[in-house]
Amino acid sequence: MRSDRREAAEDRQRRGIADSAPYLHDGRAPTLKDAILAHAGDALAVRNAFAALTADQQSQISEFLGTLGRQENKDAAAVDLGGFVIEQTNKFLSFVVPAGTLVPHGGYLIVGRNATKTAFQTFYGKTLDTNVVYINSGSSGPPKLPQINGDETYAMFDSQHLTVDGPTIAQPSSAQRTFGRTRCGTPAAAATSWISNASSAAIATPGGGPLNTGLSFVCLSEIADATDTKMEYVEIFVE
Numbered sequence: 001m002r003s004d005r006r007e008a009a010e011d012r013q014r015r016g017i018a019d020s021a022p023y024l025h026d027g028r029a030p031t032l033k034d035a036i037l038a039h040a041g042d043a044l045a046v047r048n049a050f051a052a053l054t055a056d057q058q059s060q061i062s063e064f065l066g067t068l069g070r071q072e073n074k075d076a077a078a079v080d081l082g083g084f085v086i087e088q089t090n091k092f093l094s095f096v097v098p099a100g101t102l103v104p105h106g107g108y109l110i111v112g113r114n115a116t117k118t119a120f121q122t123f124y125g126k127t128l129d130t131n132v133v134y135i136n137s138g139s140s141g142p143p144k145l146p147q148i149n150g151d152e153t154y155a156m157f158d159s160q161h162l163t164v165d166g167p168t169i170a171q172p173s174s175a176q177r178t179f180g181r182t183r184c185g186t187p188a189a190a191a192t193s194w195i196s197n198a199s200s201a202a203i204a205t206p207g208g209g210p211l212n213t214g215l216s217f218v219c220l221s222e223i224a225d226a227t228d229t230k231m232e233y234v235e236i237f238v239e
Contacts, residue, residue: 032062063183063213078102079218079238081109083159086220086234088145089167090152095137095145107131108207108221109236113146113229114138123231124201132207138230146232148225150175154234155188156220165219169194178203178224181210184217184239199225209237 039047050058082099095111103109110132112120117134121127128134138144146152150173155166166188171177179194186193197203204224221237 032065033058036061063211065214078104078107081218081236081238084164084236085157085159085161086111086145086236087155087157087166088147088152089154089170091147091149093143093145093147095143098135101133101135103133103236103238104131105216105238106212107133107238108209109238110134110206111137111145111234111236113232114144115230120206120231120233123226123228124204124206126206128207146223146234147229148175148223148232153189154220154223156218156236165217168220168223171223171225175199175225179222180205180208181219181221181237183211183213184219184221184237185213185215188220199227201226201231206233206235209235212239215239 036050037047050061053061079102081097081101081103084097084101085094086097087094097109097111101109108131110120110128112134114136115123115138116136117128120134120136146154148171151170152175153167153170155168156164158164165184168188169179169191171179176199178197178199180197181188182193182195204226205222206224209221210219216239218236218238220234222233222235224231224233224235226232
């Protein structure tokens with residue numbers, strides 16, 4: 001049993017998904033919220049103050065607490081996304097991330113349709129940081145991904161074809177939208193998990209990404225249509 005649990009934890013670590021629970025000394029609290037609400041005695045006043053907050057305020061506190069003591073994640077080895085698959089519905093396409101694609105914690109993988117990194121940065125007016133890995137999916141021939149024409153959704157799978165994230169919300173039938181994830185860990189298919197804007201080079205935030213939840217997710221974080229189709233991209237965030 002111990003060996004099985006250790007192997008499961010190591011597998012999650014390889015996939016960049018760190019265990020963050022259970023909490024309390026006996027592990028009876030599955031979430032940070034449960035851990036706070038389980039307190040009594042000297043901590044009862046604090047517990048009651050937390051219980052009186054709105055759900056959004058409680059979520060903000062849990063998110064902050066989740067970032068504490070995570071220096072080991074920041075300094076951890078980069079996550080190998082080699083073999084991960086991004087799938088696009090509607091004109092079905094799939095792109096396999098090349099072997100050895102290492103993305104640091106707090107970093108991003110950007111898969112562009114058919115533009116060099118230099119051309120991509122010029123178009124969006126942004127210099128990608130060192131924590132951003134850029135791949136031109138068109139450099140090795142078809143399929144070029146993404147191809148955003150309307151109604152597409154995206155999903156991501158690991159090298160064993162286990163679902164990591166998605167499917168996402170769909171582009172409208174006319175496309176021309178840029179979707180930015182508010183944070184990983186929220187349902188990819190929920191409209192409330194994304195900020196939707198009319199596509200433009202000024203609106204897109206390649207390498208900007210969502211808020212960090214503190215839970216070491218790997219998620220689809222931005223999907224951007226573009227007036228120049230070569231500049232369309234899908235972004236993955238590694239917490």
